[in-house]
Amino acid sequence: MNILLCCAAGMSTSLLVSRMEKAAKExxxxxxxxxxxxxxxxxxxxxxxxxxxxxxxxFMLNDMAELGKSKGVPVDVINTLHYGTADGAEVxxxxxxxxxx
Amino acid sequence: MSNxxxxxxxxVMPFAGKLAAQRHLQALRDGIILTMPLxxxxxxxxxxxxxxxxxxxxxxxxxxxxxxxxxxxxPVGVTFDIMALIAGFGVAYxxxxxxxxxxxxxxxxxxxxxxxxTPYQVSFIPxxxxxxxxxxxxxxxxxxxxxxxxxxxxxAMVSTEIYRFIxxxxxxxxxxxxxxxxxxxxxxxxxxxxxxxxxxxxxxxVIEMTPFGDLHNLVFQVVxxxxxxxxGSLLGSLVAVFIMMFLWSAGIHGANIVGGIMAPIWYGAxxxxxxxxxxxxxxxxxxxxxxxxxxxxxxxxxATLGLVLMMLFWAKSKQxxxxxxxxxxxxxxxxNEPVIFGTPVVLNPMLIVPFILTPLTLVVxxxxxxxxxxxxxxxxxxxxxxxxxxxxxxxxxxxxxxxxIMQIINISIGLIIYFGFFRLWDRQKFAEETxxxxxxxxxxxx
Numbered sequence: 001m002n003i004l005l006c007c008a009a010g011m012s013t014s015l016l017v018s019r020m021e022k023a024a025k026e027x028x029x030x031x032x033x034x035x036x037x038x039x040x041x042x043x044x045x046x047x048x049x050x051x052x053x054x055x056x057x058x059f060m061l062n063d064m065a066e067l068g069k070s071k072g073v074p075v076d077v078i079n080t081l082h083y084g085t086a087d088g089a090e091v092x093x094x095x096x097x098x099x100x101x
Numbered sequence: 102m103s104n105x106x107x108x109x110x111x112x113v114m115p116f117a118g119k120l121a122a123q124r125h126l127q128a129l130r131d132g133i134i135l136t137m138p139l140x141x142x143x144x145x146x147x148x149x150x151x152x153x154x155x156x157x158x159x160x161x162x163x164x165x166x167x168x169x170x171x172x173x174x175x176p177v178g179v180t181f182d183i184m185a186l187i188a189g190f191g192v193a194y195x196x197x198x199x200x201x202x203x204x205x206x207x208x209x210x211x212x213x214x215x216x217x218x219t220p221y222q223v224s225f226i227p228x229x230x231x232x233x234x235x236x237x238x239x240x241x242x243x244x245x246x247x248x249x250x251x252x253x254x255x256x257a258m259v260s261t262e263i264y265r266f267i268x269x270x271x272x273x274x275x276x277x278x279x280x281x282x283x284x285x286x287x288x289x290x291x292x293x294x295x296x297x298x299x300x301x302x303x304x305x306x307v308i309e310m311t312p313f314g315d316l317h318n319l320v321f322q323v324v325x326x327x328x329x330x331x332x333g334s335l336l337g338s339l340v341a342v343f344i345m346m347f348l349w350s351a352g353i354h355g356a357n358i359v360g361g362i363m364a365p366i367w368y369g370a371x372x373x374x375x376x377x378x379x380x381x382x383x384x385x386x387x388x389x390x391x392x393x394x395x396x397x398x399x400x401x402x403x404a405t406l407g408l409v410l411m412m413l414f415w416a417k418s419k420q421x422x423x424x425x426x427x428x429x430x431x432x433x434x435x436x437n438e439p440v441i442f443g444t445p446v447v448l449n450p451m452l453i454v455p456f457i458l459t460p461l462t463l464v465v466x467x468x469x470x471x472x473x474x475x476x477x478x479x480x481x482x483x484x485x486x487x488x489x490x491x492x493x494x495x496x497x498x499x500x501x502x503x504x505x506i507m508q509i510i511n512i513s514i515g516l517i518i519y520f521g522f523f524r525l526w527d528r529q530k531f532a533e534e535t536x537x538x539x540x541x542x543x544x545x546x547x
Contacts, residue, residue: 008354012438055442056354059118084443086427
């Protein structure tokens with residue numbers, strides 16, 4: 001599965017990416033997870049199965065969700081607390097549940 | 102108190118969302134960022150040419166000759182002095198991208214339009230003369246740097262809007278199928294390019310007949326000077342910081358939004374200081390981009406470094422201790438989303454108070470430090486905003502230890518303001534943890 005994350009500058013999400021990668025590895029899953037700055041998501045959404053937004057850019061949700069709908073990519077905002085505590089396993093679970101729908 | 106969070110959720114969020122999604126503001130922000138890598142590179146040379154180390158100047162002169170400092174400044178000029186050219190191109194590019202126009206073409210047209218608005222005259226002092234004369238046929242670097250920033254940004258947006266208008270009316274030359282796309286693109290850009298250049302050309306000719314003389318002067322007098330007056334004042338800066346923090350309180354990247362509006366002002370002020378610093382004159386501005394990045398956002402927006410330190414060393418609750426460990430690394434580089442969302446600070450009436458109050462206080466203390474001359478002003482040196490505090494204060498002030506001391510004072514002020522609020526929150530979390538753990542232990546016994 002390909003999981004794309006985006007926030008303002010792609011910095012704090014990259015911290016979460018490494019946590020998610022670790023969690024995926026522990027669960028024996030071979031996922032591609034990466035983070036980009038806000039507007040970049042528009043261009044990279046095609047490569048993703050799921051797009052997750054950092055809570056600080058949740059104002060982009062409507063726009064991105066619409067774009068995601070047209071491309072068949074589910075889009076959601078990461079839970080604030082999971083984001084703040086960089087809880088890779090929880091965010092991974094969230095991404096998986098989005099992809100299943 | 103929950104009314105307050107409801108207000109933030111219902112009123113502030115949608116408004117901020119609209120503001121953040123506004124195309125021109127986005128383009129402005131993303132376009133100006135294009136100048137950043139260049140300016141940081143230039144800043145490295147600026148620091149090297151002015152290292153405040155005793156004996157350094159003589160040492161360098163011995164190795165590289167007396168002209169070494171001048172030669173070190175070559176890269177400084179080329180990076181700072183073309184700020185308007187790069188920013189204008191960047192804004193036109195980003196705006197066109199959002200309209201799904203050919204971004205590269207839009208940037209190129211805007212660049213030409215900017216130069217069309219710029220009088221091709223440079224002042225020149227002939228040898229043996231004392232007064233400068235104006236010579237035609239040169240691009241004045243003074244106007245392609247920070248002085249031309251406002252007009253470059255305006256022209257970038259106007260020219261892209263004209264481009265878009267003409268393409269939307271389908272007034273373009275279309276090539277038949279089979280013509281290579283690159284050729285088609287250049288023909289599509291023909292009429293829009295013609296319209297943009299003609300518009301700016303007419304504007305230039307009209308302005309030349311007025312007392313303003315040229316478009317640069319007009320924009321500076323009408324837009325630049327008043328805006329700089331606002332953005333360069335204590336009150337204006339406090340308002341800007343308050344809005345940023347208020348947006349963050351709702352969990353929205355405030356600096357990202359307000360930064361787009363304030364960037365031209367604060368970058369312009371930065372470059373004015375750079376020019377004065379190079380010339381060895383007194384620095385004219387306190388409020389530059391670096392003032393906020395280096396002295397206010399200590400540990401990230403809201404100056405949360407003090408809060409993180411308290412979590413790390415004084416937290417009673419497991420949650421805060423854990424978060425302190427997680428947040429300390431990023432906080433050293435001024436990244437604080439873990440603190441903001443993990444504590445959480447956002448939508449948390451208890452912690453929003455110090456979160457807004459601390460940066461506002463720091464604006465005032467730093468302003469007092471700098472205006473009284475106790476602390477060196479930012480010297481127009483752009484250190485990356487991820488540079489850890491104490492080092493960044495030293496570098497941004499052109500190598501003054503007073504910059505580092507100011508940062509230490511500011512971090513301490515943050516500690517003091519956050520202290521009481523942190524204790525309350527930590528205790529609450531601690532209480533939650535002990536009750537929930539006793540509940541689970543009851544269960545296991547029962």
